[in-house]
Amino acid sequence: MKETPQSDAAPAARTPWQRHVIDPIAVQLTQGITPEKVALTLAVGSALALFPILGTTTLLCLLAGILLRLNQPIIQMVNALCTPLHLPVIYLVVRLGNWGFHVPSEHLGIRMMNHMLWDDPREFFEKFGMTALHAIAAWAIVAPIWVAVIYLISLPVLKEALRRKTVEVTQAPPPEHPVP
Numbered sequence: 001m002k003e004t005p006q007s008d009a010a011p012a013a014r015t016p017w018q019r020h021v022i023d024p025i026a027v028q029l030t031q032g033i034t035p036e037k038v039a040l041t042l043a044v045g046s047a048l049a050l051f052p053i054l055g056t057t058t059l060l061c062l063l064a065g066i067l068l069r070l071n072q073p074i075i076q077m078v079n080a081l082c083t084p085l086h087l088p089v090i091y092l093v094v095r096l097g098n099w100g101f102h103v104p105s106e107h108l109g110i111r112m113m114n115h116m117l118w119d120d121p122r123e124f125f126e127k128f129g130m131t132a133l134h135a136i137a138a139w140a141i142v143a144p145i146w147v148a149v150i151y152l153i154s155l156p157v158l159k160e161a162l163r164r165k166t167v168e169v170t171q172a173p174p175p176e177h178p179v180p
Contacts, residue, residue, distance in 0.1 A: 049081075097133075
């Protein structure tokens with residue numbers, strides 16, 4: 001017997017990743033946003049989300065989105081998704097900044113820094129201001145490379161997603177309308 005393709009097969013179940021990450025991006029692609037612009041949004045948003053000063057990333061993403069005309073929901077979603085990476089990246093760029101400026105590493109206790117910030121902000125900025133500037137300098141060196149890599153990785157994926165979405169739409173049967 002000859003097997004026939006199953007056209008009545010149920011669609012595969014969508015994973016949470018597809019429903020909560022891929023599908024919102026696909027929706028944005030179908031609303032007139034190009035894959036190039038979404039790839040740039042992902043790249044710039046992820047780089048800004050890893051800026052080494054806590055409490056600044058949402059504003060940075062907002063401003064970059066406005067200035068570069070990037071999709072705000074996507075850039076803020078990328079910012080939120082990068083949150084678990086933020087503290088480890090801060091640690092790395094502080095170390096990289098200290099290494100780049102030939103500053104000996106010292107133990108940075110989060111609790112001690114927090115108490116110092118609230119008890120004596122002037123002393124905090126005197127003690128850690130240069131460390132922050134070194135971290136920002138290290139981030140500024142790494143960020144353009146990060147943006148280029150993320151852009152070059154995400155662009156082909158987004159173009160393929162758009163191509164597949166376009167194929168699905170063109171192959172879908174027209175909706176049935178009741179005749180009055």
